[in-house]
Amino acid sequence: MVLLRELDGAKDYPLVIHPVGSDWERQVRAYYTRADGTLNIDGYYSEMFGFTIKSSDFESGTSDSDSDSSGNDSDCVIISSSEFSSINPNNRSLIVADSVATISTSIKISSRFTTYEFVSTFRQAVRVSGEGGENRVVIDTVAVGEFVTTVNEQEPHYFYMYTHVLQTLHLWLPFNSFECQLLRVMNVAPCQLHPNSWAFFKAFQVACEGLDLVPTAGVFFCFFHVKNVSPHSLISISSQPNKGRFSLYASNFKIYRDTFVRFRCGEGFSEPMFDVSGNRLFPFYWSSSPRLIKGTRTSTLNEYERLAVSALS
Template structure:
């Protein structure tokens, strides 16, 4: 019987997924990945990760009753998906009818970014709220299902404009005994027919969902998905980032959007992430993203005010990809138009100022014992500018205070958790001691039983010897009986011969008598 290949079983899967073989094909590679990355949330092991063998494709279905699913390594390492999946993540997969690996990693980043944004706003993320802002998109050119922002409800930027090298790194996921529900509530294997879903109308949402959706819409801004993923483990900084983004005006975001669209229309071919135009500049020069703002200010004859923008614009291309544009907001903008660096004399580099965003007090005090740069700056500043700077520093100190408080609470939680672990270890130690005592008792009982068994064995051996002796005597008696039976048979044979002889003699005597009688009567 001919073996049917994967290509015959999964004709509906395109080659980009069907012909990709996982590089995690040995236990050494699997163990190395698990050592370097966190697979399960809260440190609780609920699944076991297994390497892919026999060149099995990511769309393979289970041929037995044992359940498993596949997971791309990039979902764990970059997007920080953890097992077990959340109810929101399961709901998204169930609504689209796709397995975890059938949803494109960029779409997974949308789901994770939405969950993190909701956690920063104190909102419980659900699949219905997610699909109010996003909708599914099925492409005929690729095997994976993607989601994109609904027109007019843009919320998150694309995680990566060109997501590569994820197709050949995946592994199996099985649930451990007692945690079978981890692989329930969503499709485990690839489906040929997926569901177009998303762009829900507000009328289809519950009252509480509409309130939460409105809270998100009232932010009226875009968020960098990668930034949200980085801030997931720092909730206090996450809240500050959300508040910072929400404070931006629509005018600032639309201004950058128009500049980007004009650049595209002019056919300059410049990426919107490469150049950000500065306004209110007397020389009308542009600032390249990543350039040092202080270096730029030193090159101009007059002070330049920096435009504080952080916006992200997502537009669909022919292939459905999205270009993401963003600029970083700097604290130095609060200095105003009257700021300029202080000349500290020939041969000396300008001393850093505590107004700078990346100012390091320790490094500054190692170079000088007095804030010469700051004194010069303050002398040339107006009272209003100084007040703005002090306000900025106050806000930064407040943010740092909140962050430190959050770290202290985190350390307290960690201490409490360690205390619980120590208590648990002590309980396990007491249980182990009790088990050792029980094992010792059982060992003594088994040894006692073994001695009784040995005594009984010796008794059985003695009885066996007695039975063998009795059997020997019976065999001797049998032999004697056989000999007596043989003698009796011989005597019986002789008696039979004697009887036959006598019978013959009797017959002969009868004949003779008869002859004599006949002869006498004649």
């Protein structure tokens, strides 16, 4: 049903019916249990038994749905290298359209994670970090009336992330270097990306791992581009024309918007948000100026990246 399941050898999504009481079944049940304790039967069985997802189930006709359509690249320019930090050495190759976006207040969907009990239930069912880090990643509740565009100017800093995206795509905290690099060069917070864009990140990494390649932003944007930087919607990534490598991830991603929580560093564990020098690994809060990256100048890639592009082509 989903390409990611084929790429990773179905390690996390075995093509079998999971018995009631198994770890997978408990995770699925926890997610599809409503706040009033009732179970969303349709969603539960769709996830458990892999019922076919029809094209009509996609979020269509909205500005934040992903597709393989491309926009007009006539206004593309090479972004100045001075606009990137020294920890992103290959960002000079990216082609960026002159576009400025501002934050809109129209994204006003509240989170369901407003109580400690709900967060605790999620943590019992789903791991969010690797070995040794689970107990040091702090997940806080979200206040009623708090939205993903909220910016916190005080310590401690945190970032929002959709639990459904972490759970479904098996993303772990801290984000790896490639994921942090893409967030930096796009200048977006984790919650600002459409789930299908995260799925493209994940699929690209799985493909590179299988081919023994090191993924970089320059190589990634040879095959993908930022579709839109609309001020009132999530940022979407699409395949470059005639360079599609993966199908869209179709797994109930239209019910994720109320699943965001606050993530922050536990005591003595700064890795999820800061590097060894104390610099932010990525934008924590909703960005007013995401970069509309339209591709890569292949002539500026180093030899290794050019070979990686050739292998993936």
